[in-house]
Amino acid sequence: MLFDDTQHASLDKFVRASLAKLTLGISPSSVMLTYMDWLSSMALSPGTQAHLVQKALKKQLRLAHWASHSAFDPDATPCIEPLPQDRRFRDPAWRRFPYNVIYQGFLLQQQWWHNATTGLRGLSPHHEQAIEFGARQWLDVLSPSNYLPTNPVVIERTLTSGGLNLLHGMQHWWEDVQSQCIGKKPAGADDYVVGRDVAVTSGKVIYRNHLIELIQYAPTTESVRAMPLLIVPAWIMKYYILDLSPHNSLVRYLVEQGHSVFMISWRNPTEDDRDLGMDDYRRQGILDSIEVISRLIPDQKIHTVGYCLGGTLLSITASAMARDRDDRLASITLFAAQTDFREAGELMLFVDDKQLAFLEDLMWAQGMLDTKQMAGAFQILRSNDLIWSRVVNEYLLATRQPMNDLMAWNADATRMPYRMHSEYLRQLFLNNDFAEGRFRVDDRPVTFSDIQMPIFCVGTEWDHVAPWRSTYKLHLLSDAPEVTFLLTNGGHNAGIVSPPDHPRRHYRMATARDGDVYIDPDAWLERTPTHPGSWWPAWQSWLAEKSGPHVAAPTVGSVDYPPLDDAPGSYVRQA
Template sequence: MLLDETQRDSLDRLVRSSLAKLTLGISPASVMLIYFDWLSSLALSPGSQAHLMQKAVKKQLRLVQWTSHSAFNPEAAPCITPLPQDHRFRDPAWRYFPYNVLYQSFLLQQQWWYNATTGLRGLSPHHEQALEFGARQWLDVFSPSNYVLTNPVVLEKTLTTGGANLLRGMENWWEDAQNQWLGKKPAWIEDYVLGRDVAVTPGKVVYRNHLIELIQYAPTTKDIHAEPLLIVPAWIMKYYILDLSPNNSLVKYLVDKGHTVFMISWRNPTEEDRDLGMDDYRRQGILDSLDVINHLIPNQKVHTIGYCLGGTLLAITASAMARDGDDRLASLTLFAAQTDFREAGELMLFIDEKQLAFLEDLMWSQGVLDTKQMAGAFQILRSNDLVWSRIVNEYLLATRQPMNDLMAWNADATRMPYRMHSEYLRQLFLNNDFAEGRLRVGDRPVTLSDIQVPIFCVGTEWDHVAPWRSTYKLHLLSDAPEVTFLLTNGGHNAGIVSPPEHPRRHYRMATTREGDPYIDPETWLEKTPTQAGSWWPAWQEWLAERSRHQAPAPTIGSTDYPPLEDAPGSYVKQV
């Protein structure tokens, strides 16, 4: 019996999805193509081969010379210094023989492999970046910091405690392994209960549909700014990253400054939600929320704020609204949100046609991208910080890192529906349809240049998800009357969660107005002065300046939209 087209497709998908579960969603074919491209390019480049051989010999001679003159002098300048973000060898114990030779040899090896995997003529940029990233991940496995006998800090503690640290580390590993196998959260998560320790800013759920709950927060000032705020978090995260503990909550900060704040809390989808697409998130999420807010606070425009992919979806929605003559928005703020995905950072290393087809088949069989697969992808991007440093600290040194509200939030993962995840990966990451004018909302394409309200864009210096130079490209796409760009220190999450009391914070901020010449990101970085402190007050002042007047604080809900339950609501508690 011949298989029909549907049966053939289902069989192919079933085989690929089964393999994807074993490979954590990484396509073997895509990986093999990358390495074949590199090997073939290198094989046809005898000059490059000779250059790499010379590099290897020079580095070995350099190490030998340094060892003979400086290895026994801990005050001597190192042969090679780690990258600024590499903290593995900061302890003074690494300055003593033989550990200094071990880590210097490792860094030279790392540098040689960078030379070997980059700069080859004919190697595609995507393959080059993926290859360099892959080589870095493999080298990190063999770092001397990861092993007892080659890490002086671990070895000293082992000798001092008689190996007790390794026994306690094994207990830590066994506890984590059990939690992982049983699908349980770490025990310390119980110290951060939703509605008790985090997400505690008072408010009410005033609207609920299948996809969202809309929370309206209670005012804490007698008078408030007339224009309300709507915050759109990414659907790949729980909303309360912006409402952590009271001293770490952006929502509380805004409410205390006299703003009426509304927050979208996304449903955690299940397999039954597999056919929800980006347009469902746009309509049931942002547009339904705006309709409710316009009813509760009539005759006022709305300041909108989007975080990560929530910001991308908000920018798409704002573009469609501007195209259609809908002028309900007062301003648009984007937190670590990209609108052009051509330089979308190391996440792009996982995005090509073969990889997407492989990932789509995995989601097709499950209906959703589950929490473990998503968390694994983000851990790989920062393996030094999120994988290897944790192994060393918790399993070799047996020192559990003190937990905080942000870490508790990070452990509270979400899923993504099959259709929506496929659409945004293809239309945004792979094809860059929004930035290039091909993304259709309804029956027509949308473009960011239609938006004519003030825009505030926040980038973070160490963002692995939305690199700040990528978010900065908003300047090339926007025709808004003004675009204010702010760059803060920190990463994708810690850079955004930046309360005024937080130490060691700084930022840069500058506004470009209509008619001003374009400034490239490197020039902007050089010319824009650094300001000490949190960026929250600067942004809040920007909002206040674009709010028309003060008004009496509104009541929560109305006859048509009575409060349904206390914040944080039900959807955020779904597991």
């Protein structure tokens, strides 16, 4: 039978999609090209090869010399220290012979492989990052901390418990396997029910379309600031990360400070939503919400907040509105959101033409990107923290980390429509169209420099999704009268969830105004003072100054937009 062009393409996509399900969406050809590029560069570098052999011999001699001393002097200074973020060998048990030699040998090997995979002349930057990342993943697998015979902490626990830790760890493993197979949430996540334990700030759903529910929160003060606030969360996550338990809910905090708060709650897409694109999210999500709020609270501009992908989409929407002389927005705040994707961190390792074609075929077959496939990619990025530390703690030491609301939220994942996610990855991650003036809205390009309103940008120090130096590049794109950049400690999620009574929090904040000389991120970090405590009050003060006078608290909804449901609504409950 002869196939037409469409049938040929469909067959190709079907084969690649089938393979992608086995490889968690990672393209084997992309991996092979990376490896061959590194191998060929190494083969043509005999000087580098000799240097690496020399370094290997020196490290072995250094380790042998240190081991001979450490056998008799447990306090001997180690020949290499773990990286600051590496917590695997912090327990004092690792300082005893022979485990000190084992972990020191591993760290020296890790250092050698870093030398072997970086700095090769002729190796493309993308392939260099990918090969170094791949070597790190294999070394994480081989770490002595992961195995009973080479982990003194596990050995001690096994001896003192008579092996019960291994038995209980096996029970934990079996529970997790069963949960994965039947799609059940992790142990303890059922203690955080949406609408009962989390997402409990009082409000009403006042508008609903196919893609969103718009929540208006009930005021708790007699008067509120005149200008309302619209929050645009990422559609890769449920919105209630910003409305967790009452003690760490950003929404509740803002309402208590006298702000009129509106929240977009995205629909969890299914295979039937495969053709929803970024423009649908822009129109049905942000623009429809702005229209509703403008009618509910007329003659007032709207402050807007975008988190992660929601911030990127908000930036695009605001740019298009500025281009079209639509002045309904008062300010933009971005939480861990990128506008320039050239330095988007290790997520870029999964973004090249071959990898995207492979992933697109997987989504083409499914109609969406599944939650498990997305979670797998994020876990690989932080395998030490999210995979191997869990193996050691839960399966070898039999110590379950207590579930909290943020962990429960993290397990409540959402899907990504085929068309939207393909457009997002290609136009933004791969081609960087928005930052470089090629992204088109209504068939005309938009640029962030058109935005002429105050901008507040929040980055987090340990963000592996939107690295803070990448979010800081907003300074290079903006011609706004003022850009305030705030850097807080914490990661992509935990750094944003930072209630005022949170211990061990600090932040830096500075405002750049039109005409100021550009300061690079490292210089900014060095010269900007650190403030103790949560960043929420500092941002709220900035917001309050720009929100107009106090007015009587409004009623929730109106004749045109009667309440449809109690918050948190129905979309957030979709599995």
